[in-house]
Amino acid sequence: MQKSDDTVERDAASFVSGAYEQENTMSTLLVKHENEFRVMHERFAGREDDDYILYRFLKAFKFDVEVASQKLEQTLLWRTANDYEAIKAAVKGLDPNDLESFPGGKLIAKYFPQCTRYSLDRDSNIVGIICPGLALPNEIVAHLSDNDYHKFETYMMVCLSQYIGRLSHARGVVVRMTRIVDLQGLGMKHLSKSMLDTIVASFSVAQSHFVEHMSHIIVINAPAVFNIAWAVIRPVLSERTQKKVIISGSNYQSTLLKYIAPEELPISYGGNCTRPAVVIHDHEAGFENMTIPAGASIEKTIAVKPGMVVEWSIRSEGKDIGLSVDFTDECSSMSVICPPARIPSNSHTVIGSWTASAQQSGTALFKFDNSYSRFTSKQVKVRIDTACQDNSPEITDKNQSVSLLDK
Secondary structure, three states, X not given: OOEHHHHHHHHHHOOOOOHHXXXXXXXXXXXXXXXXXXHXXXXXXXXXXXXXXXXXXXXXXXXXXHHHHHHHHHHHHHHHHOOHHHHHHHHOOEOOOOHHHOOOHHHHHHHOXXXXXXXXXXXXXXXXXXXXXXXXXXXHHHHOOHHHHHHHHHHXXXXXXXXXXXXXXXXXXXXXXXXXXXXXXXOHHHOOHHHHHHHHHHHHHHHHHOOOOEEEEEEEOOOOOHHHHHHHHHHHOOXXXXXOEEEOOOOOHHHHHHHOOHHHOEHHHOOOEOOOOOOOOOOOOOOEEEEEXXXXXXXXEEEEOOOEEXXXXXXXXXXXXXXXXXXXXXXXXXXXXXXXXXXXXXXXXXXXXXXXXXXXXXXXXXXXXXXXXXXXXXXXXXXEEEEEOOOOOOOOOOOOOEEOOOO
């Protein structure tokens, strides 16, 4: 894990002076908008004293103090309702790229390629990259509830806002973010109602409570189906934010290079930077392909040592398949780890885990049941991992397990 203070110091040292600096230096802004700042200071003393946040609200609402005050009051209420201070404390010192440190972040990092802080643009604003077209929405929906995903997004927004805030203070300049949205691979599977509702909810929170954080949003590789998503998302965006959105097809290199120098842009996007834009996980690595004949079952056994953790990931490729997992100890006493259940086909990867107690050793039996299908064989991908824990706590209930089969 990389400390954000280290990256703030590095990014602050990389600041490039220019027109953006002249227009966004806080000392200059405090003088230029002295009256507006005076009113905001009086109204929010002790509740929000950060000049950079006050300025973002003033800027977002055209320096109309009454509207800016109303919107900031709403944000303070939102912070209270969403335990903002606790989240702020939890993300303190985290780099925005440390996705796995956020609630649900391990799954998001695995199934939604993104790099929140990749480099700097020509104005020394942060460049972030997200690849919705490479996301696996079925896996995200299967293993994260709407509340879980919303929690992840909230933690991410707070962390990014805090990072940008610290960078702004370090430079003395209002720092924003340029985001590259790569839609390569986007299809109808990404545009279900639930996914669009989640996206709209996320944009709504960002628009209302993290105002003036974006410099540009550059959408590249936009396919025809993007029009469906844009029709839903656009009404949520303020007019000012809509003007920051730049939509390109496959000929996007010149657009990116207009805002981002070659040395700060990945080679895959027409730049010179050798770091990959995002980390793409190999979701097939470690899986064994199995064929379950029609009307038959196949069993797979795993030797279990005391305190061992057994984890499994299973996906049915064509039709559904039955799965059960049992444990038999050395005294031939059997217990159920996972009761019989159907794994739906082409839906998502079923994952589960079970931990043997410090006294348990024996065999875990995975049974793939296709006996109910008289004419159709099934293709199943299976990955079973084991790991021994040191000083494993004793589990008195031998059936204790965690299974995601019902999700």
